[in-house]
Amino acid sequence: MLAVETNNLTKMFHKLKAVDELNLEIKEAEIYSLLGPNGAGKTTSVRMLTGLLRPTMGGARVLGLDISENLQEIRSRVGHLTETPALYERLTVRQNLDFFAKLYKVPETEIKPRIEEIVDLFELPEKLDDPAGTLSKGMKQKVAIARAMFHKPELIFLDEPTASLSPESAKVVREQIIKLAKKEKRTFFICTHNLFEAERLSSRVGIINHGRLVAQGSPAELREMRKDETITIFRFSTWESNTKEFFDDMKIEIVEQNQDKKYVSTIIKDIEKQTPNIINSLAKSNFQLVEVKHEFPTLERIYLELVEMEGVPREENNMEEI
Amino acid sequence: MDWGRLKALMGKDLREMFKSKYILSAVIGMPIVFAVLIPLSSLYPLVAIDPSEFEGGDEFPAYFTDLFAEVIPNWDAAGAQGQILIIMAYLLYIMVLLIPIILPAVTASETIIGEKERKTMEALLASPLSETELVTGKILSSFIPSVAGTAFAALIYGIITNIMIYPFTNSILFLDPLSLVFLFVIAPLLSILSVELMILISTRVTSVRDAYQLGSLVVLPLMMLIIGIVVSYFFISTIALIGAVAILLTLCVIFFKIATNVFDRERAIVKLV
Structure with missing residues (x-):
């Protein structure tokens, strides 16, 4: 009941x-x-x-x-x-x-x-x-x-x-x-x-x-329901000047980039499939990746x-x- | 009707009322004014006058003397001064009977509109109390202090006036049927009617202050009703008095029905502007 x-x-x-x-x-x-x-x-x-x-x-x-x-x-x-x-x-x-x-x-x-x-x-x-x-x-x-x-x-x-x-x-x-x-x-x-x-x-x-x-x-x-709005942060050990170009080439939307703190925040469509591909591509392109973090939408944001x-x-x- | 709930509501209301200095001062102060101060200031000066001052004046109309001779055992022996005091004492007794009309304006405002003003009404309305239980509980908890105040005032008034007048009459006043009917039948009925009218007012107003102002308008027609009942007895007959009481009783029942029908949970919670 x-x-x-x-x-x-x-x-x-x-x-x-x-x-x-x-x-x-x-x-x-x-x-x-x-x-x-x-x-x-x-x-x-x-x-x-x-x-x-x-x-x-x-x-x-x-x-x-x-x-x-x-x-x-x-x-x-x-x-x-x-x-x-x-x-x-x-x-x-x-x-x-x-x-x-x-x-x-x-x-x-x-x-x-x-x-x-x-x-x-x-x-x-x-x-x-x-x-x-x-x-x-x-x-x-x-x-x-x-x-x-x-x-x-x-x-x-x-x-x-x-x-x-x-x-x-x-x-x-x-x-x-x-x-x-x-x-x-x-x-x-x-x-x-x-x-x-x-x-x-x-x-x-x-x-x-x-x-x-x-x-x-x-x-x-x-x-x-709002997982498409998950923000994925890629943090690097050194900042490369072509970071933005890399993500632009992969058609990934950059929400924020911070050269001093060496990270890029992105919104990725279909994060389960895409994230491993991006990590592989970054490794192949010699980016020194140290952390990948998903920030799921909070209830507050929703x-x-x-x-x-x-x-x-x-x-x-x-x-x-x- | 669940008597346990009704008793709980009345107990809560009375406990709250007697913890309010304002209500207490009204319930105690009003009887003191009507039962002590008014008779002392009106009757005592007459008692203190030398009896010789009353001699040789005009006679009372036969109607009065016959009427009081029926009620007061030693009317003729009371002398002119005593007879004036008796008439005055009975006229002032009517003022004591205004207490059950006036006090409910205070007690009912406190128990009903006070609940709204202090925002306790919603929790009460969300409880399993039915509309009839709520209205009946509120009537009784407003009625009890009014009737207690009236009985207290009548007792004090009776003692004071009898102490002053007994030397003239050698008999105790206000033990006649009319006085007792007024005290034990008419006063409680008027009190109930007054509370019911206050409940009707409470469905329309949002503050205790507004209730007092409108409540004073309720008092006026009820005072006229008292005068009407007195007149019906004095100038018509005992049967007319019984008829007046029956009308009062009918009005109490009608207004109870109206009050329970008009009292609406939704209206009590939300007032549309």
Whole structure:
């Protein structure tokens, strides 16, 4: 069974298409990241999947349940970290967790041990009886993540989970996400514009811009799709004056050449076949080659190219959070 | 309706409210003003006047004397000064009954629009709470402090006025059926109605300040309703009072239905400009 399946999911706010025919298939126990700039439609997509917004067109199934019919059951089986930590600041961390535990019908006898367990996971125990309003931004975010996972949901939507966390805290959160996905088979749907995080965490990523899914796959698959843009660097022990002519004769595009550092960066079509030929030719022509290195397109490069190709995203400035 | 969720929501709201100095000062301060300061400043000067000053004046209209003679056991023996004090005490008691109308403007704004303003609403709406549970929970958590404040005010008001007036009447005021119906039936119903109207307002506004401003408009028709109920009893009959209560009850049910229908998750999350 798929954890999330959308079918041309579309949301319009007046004339603005915030999400445009989104088609996703997310498997159980998968960590899926939806990448996109601000206003791309990530939060709106999650809000539709959690029943906070009604789709204008299309539909979706979450945990096998239709979002137009089984919203209450979906809400009770998923966890949702919203864009803001959304903690009750006058209440203590314990009271915040206890309140949501009761909303999600966690049995009374399990609440206390679960609070202790989850605050240990997220390194929060000393803050348990402090009012949430006195916590740092990062601590609030950790409490909010703990709250989203408290009732052990099968599917967890995390909207920018590590946005305000310190590198150490972000590492703790990432480790917990990976552990929960692997050991407890929980599915994670992460909205982020943190490419580093998406690449390290996710089995697959989707790139969304202007509400449209512009690319999808594992980070490796996305790189494979763009393998023609791999840069190959040839470094020499001595610089020969005819280096440029050599590559021009072989009809290889030079991206950069650096005489002082003695290297040439190139873009080679069909690198698997071509690279050995070029190395042989260089050796025959007495070039003193010391290193050949492929720089595969990073997720960041792919993302930026896709987003730039689509144009600057519009902010969702005709929507007002209330 | 899941009572566990409802109880959790009410518990959370009440805990939050009582940690807010602003709400606490309204819930405690308003009864003090209406139940302590107003009777002391209005009735005490009359109590302090020499009884001889009241002698030889005009008689009250027979309608008043008959009405109060029915409610107050020692009406005739209270004398002119005592009778004026009794009438004043009953008129000021109506002000105590404004508390269940005014307090919800504060408590409901805090529990509903406060959630939006502090951006906690989305997490709440993403939970399995149904619309009916959410609206009912919010009504009850706004209603409880209002009714508690009113009961507290009525108790204090009753003690203070009886201490001042007992020497004239030798009987305890406000234990008559009308006063008790007002306190235990009409005040809670008005409070519910006021909260429901505030919930309707909350679907249209985005800040607590806006809610207060619109909330003050809600208070006015409800005050007219109180006056109407008093008049219906005094000038028409007990049956008219029962009819007025029935109308109030019907309005509460109608506005509950409207509030649960109007309260929409999508509208609560996104406001289209």
